[in-house]
Amino acid sequence: MGAREAREDVTVEVREQHRTPLWRNATFLKWLAQLGVLAAVVALFAVLGAQALKNFNQSGISFGWKWLSDPPGISIREGIDTLPDSGVRAIVVGMVNTLRVGVSGILAATILGTLIGIGRLSKNWIVNKLSTVYVESIRNVPLLLQIFFWQALAITLPSLTEADVGTYWFKASNKGFALAWVRTDGGFWPWLLFVLVGLAVARRVFVRRLAHMEATGEETHPILTAIGVVVAFAVVGWFAWPLLRPLAGLWHGLASLFRALPPIVYPAVVALAAVVGAAWWIRSFFESRRTPAGFGKLTDDDWFRVVFAVVAGLAVAAVAFVVGGFELLTPAGDRRTIAELVGIGIANVLDWFGRAFEVTDGTPLVGTRPRVEVRGAGFVNFSTDGIVMSVPFFAVWTGVTLYTASFIAEIVRGGILAVPKGQTEASMALGFRRSQYLRLVILPQAFRIILPPMGNQYLNLMKNTSLGIAVAFPEIIAVGTTILNQTGQSLPVVLVWMGFFLSLSLGISAIVNYYNRKMKIKER
């Protein structure tokens, strides 16, 4: 009756009077804000950059990248190369040292932290209290202090004297900890190829065996079979690796192919990847907005993302060509563009593989034992045999590993506690054994909760390795600082540091996010 008519009246009224001014239009304002922020960011960087250039010009320091090719004139205490012949080489030594501590630290901290986290939930009183004491004491002391503590502890170990000269399986001293190890020898790379193929085959075998077991209930031992396949390939490869010698020609052929390619190809490939990537992203974005009824209405935010993807793709493509065209001075004294250098680099790596496959004698791996020897008058030290964990490495590695493990323990504990008790009860009522329901029900759910904060801890550990500079561990910050002091090239060195840690962090984030998305529980 009356209500219905009244509503129609109102609609008509609104229609007649409607005309929104621009400053009240939510759509317009939103676009203005988005583009405004983008413009402000670009402007800020432009202003800062211009100011920095002006300051540098006034101060008389000319920044550049020549120090990358110059001999740095420094020696590095430990690493893949102790007397690097170029700045790049020195930086790479530092990066490898950082990665050595970081990656092995992440592995060790994850294992230790998980064990302690489970220990804190243990019904065994002693295990429980010990774990609690560990977590509370370690995470409440500054990391730098802990690194100094481990260094001080290691330095109190006995020093090496002439009485110690000899060969050992393990030897601790104030020069570090030496351990028997294996090193690669002739035939390693062809043998590695055998092992990699074995891993790929083992993966297939594992998947098929598992499927067979699930389908028929027959016990097929998928893990044991897969390990057997890898071992078989490794053993066969150990003797058969010289047969791969003809592959050397293939590597050299590929190398000459890369040498023959015009350098423009490399930036073109990057640009193509950027454009195709942007197009692919936009396509999948539209797909994701598709409903059974057809394409849903795209919001302004959606359109902004599409515009941004197009701009970003084109920008990366343009930058690739610009950077590819930069000229650098090589150690040999000639000027080459970055695109040319990329091609030469790839070809060199391929040639190097080719030479590795041409080797005819040796065994892929050789065991070596640490040796203490006299080096010059009254100077006793480890030889290069075995593997020596130096005191600085030990201090940094132990420090970051134990410190991060205490946080990981809390994350693991929280993750397991966050799985409702009913899940355990339901599993027990169905007759699962403890090991079964932990693996099939509890851990898959706890893992989802644990993963994102775990990624944060990995990032922290990586960044914390830079404290190594305090105990003279030559990681990238320490090496960079030395170069910086010698050359005065502060800005380029800092840019290299930032680029390194940024790409490392983004890499870890990408891996964690990938798993996070993959493991997400569907709720609606």
Add this chain to the structure above:
Amino acid sequence: MTSEPMAREDTPQERVLGEDIIICENVKKWFGDFQALKGVSTRVREREVVVIIGPSGSGKSTFIRCLNRLEAHQEGTIIIDGIELTNDLKNIEKIRSEVGMVFQQFNLFPHLTVLDNITLAPIWVRKMPKDEAEALAMQLLERVGIPEQANKYPGQLSGGQQQRVAIARSLAMKPKIMLFDEPTSALDPEMIKEVLDVMKELAASGMTMLVVTHEMGFAREVADRVLFFDYGTIVEEGTPEHFFTNPQHERTKLFLSQIL
């Protein structure tokens, strides 16, 4: 959408009760100082449907949780299908695979699809081949009336549907006895019926059932026997008819007057 579970009109009297399958003698249980069970003795026969009622904190849930060792009783004897429940892990494993349980909060595994929820235990505990387990799961989903939900995740279902999946998951282990711990208490009123209908059908098919519930209609219609728990003991027991028309004990009368 969901097809109605077939509620057969069998009356409880048509089921022929068998031998004693659950024997409890003087079962006692403490939580710290608090004694939750103060000597419970009862016997349940094969194919019997026993409904347990009582105020909250009376020990009724604790009692049925003792029957599959989710809680360990401290004194007395519990014998299930001829096997005594003790600390012997092998006996516990055996009994758990014969006794199914349905919980108030469903406790489905949220990271697995409905189908995987149902097949997980048959595959890993019973070592049943996967195709066979999946065929069984589909058959059970048919029985509880939601075969079309097989590939969804628990979080995508309504409470009533989740509880029906939980019942199917227990049945997949082909249990001899089913325990229900307040199966409808967490459900919206319009979903209670769909779960109760499944339980009625199950009772009619001859399953031995112990049901803790506040659904007096279900007790009246389906139960062979009603146990009234208070302060950790069975205060009164009898047929539903006796129970709802002629309760003897003062506490029973008070309880019934409050909830009916």
